Amino acid sequence: MHTLNFRGESMDKISIRQAVREDMPAINGILNYATVNTNYNLNTKPRSEEKALEWFDAHKKDGYPVVVAEFGGKVIGWASLSRFREYSGYNTTAEVSVYVSVNHRHKGVGTTLLTTLMTMAEGKYHCLVAVVTDNNWASLALHTRCGFTPNTTFHEIGFKNNVYIDITFMTKILDREINTNGL
Numbered sequence: 407m408h409t410l411n412f413r414g415e416s417m418d419k420i421s422i423r424q425a426v427r428e429d430m431p432a433i434n435g436i437l438n439y440a441t442v443n444t445n446y447n448l449n450t451k452p453r454s455e456e457k458a459l460e461w462f463d464a465h466k467k468d469g470y471p472v473v474v475a476e477f478g479g480k481v482i483g484w485a486s487l488s489r490f491r492e493y494s495g496y497n498t499t500a501e502v503s504v505y506v507s508v509n510h511r512h513k514g515v516g517t518t519l520l521t522t523l524m525t526m527a528e529g530k531y532h533c534l535v536a537v538v539t540d541n542n543w544a545s546l547a548l549h550t551r552c553g554f555t556p557n558t559t560f561h562e563i564g565f566k567n568n569v570y571i572d573i574t575f576m577t578k579i580l581d582r583e584i585n586t587n588g589l
């Protein structure tokens with residue numbers, strides 16, 4: 407766990423730590439807020455608490471990290487690495503997700519969560535992928551800021567709230583050699 411200052415609010419501290427099962431209601435609440443209010447993810451319905459716990463348990467079992475940002479004893483953001491695709495040839499790649507509670511955005515929390523994950527991915531994954539909807543300028547900016555490059559845009563590949571949605575895959579190749587033993 408490490409503690410840092412919010413950008414521009416030096417008295418207020420957030421900490422980043424590995425998530426525990428008890429964080430799942432908060433993590434799921436932040437995800438579901440984005441699901442219900444935006445087209446930034448392609449979930450068309452909120453995720454149940456039961457499914458959220460299944461997701462957490464599977465991440466734990468498979469060794470994919472989930473981290474949270476905590477402020478004043480509350481989870482205000484989270485980020486995770488997940489399997490990108492099932493084929494074993496993708497074992498050296500992981501997909502990133504970053505979500506910050508609507509009241510705490512644009513204070514550097516997303517950047518801190520993403521850079522923490524990138525550090526955790528070093529030596530383990532060669533490539534990170536962010537799957538970003540084209541109207542999600544904050545996410546495009548966040549990932550660009552952290553060194554991700556936009557690749558192909560898949561036009562009208564998603565459909566939510568009665569509109570087709572373009573998706574851009576952004577990738578970052580991590581510098582260090584990875585240990586491919588067992589992959």
Ligand SMILES: CC(C)(COP(=O)(O)OP(=O)(O)OC[C@H]1O[C@@H](n2cnc3c(N)ncnc32)[C@H](O)[C@@H]1OP(=O)(O)O)[C@@H](O)C(=O)NCCC(=O)NCCS
Pocket residue numbers: 440446447503504505506507510511512513514515516517518536537538539542543544545547548551
């Ligand atoms: C995308 C998201 C995680 C960014 O988190 P955040 O904590 O607001 O990000 P940061 O404060 O670290 O800002 C990173 C960059 O994003 C851009 N940005 C974020 N919010 C912004 C705002 N309100 N106004 C202007 N720029 C903004 C800026 O370029 C910023 O860098 P800068 O301040 O150096 O210019 C957050 O907006 C979010 O949770 N969105 C909903 C969920 C989502 O879309 N997740 C990503 C799915 S791919």
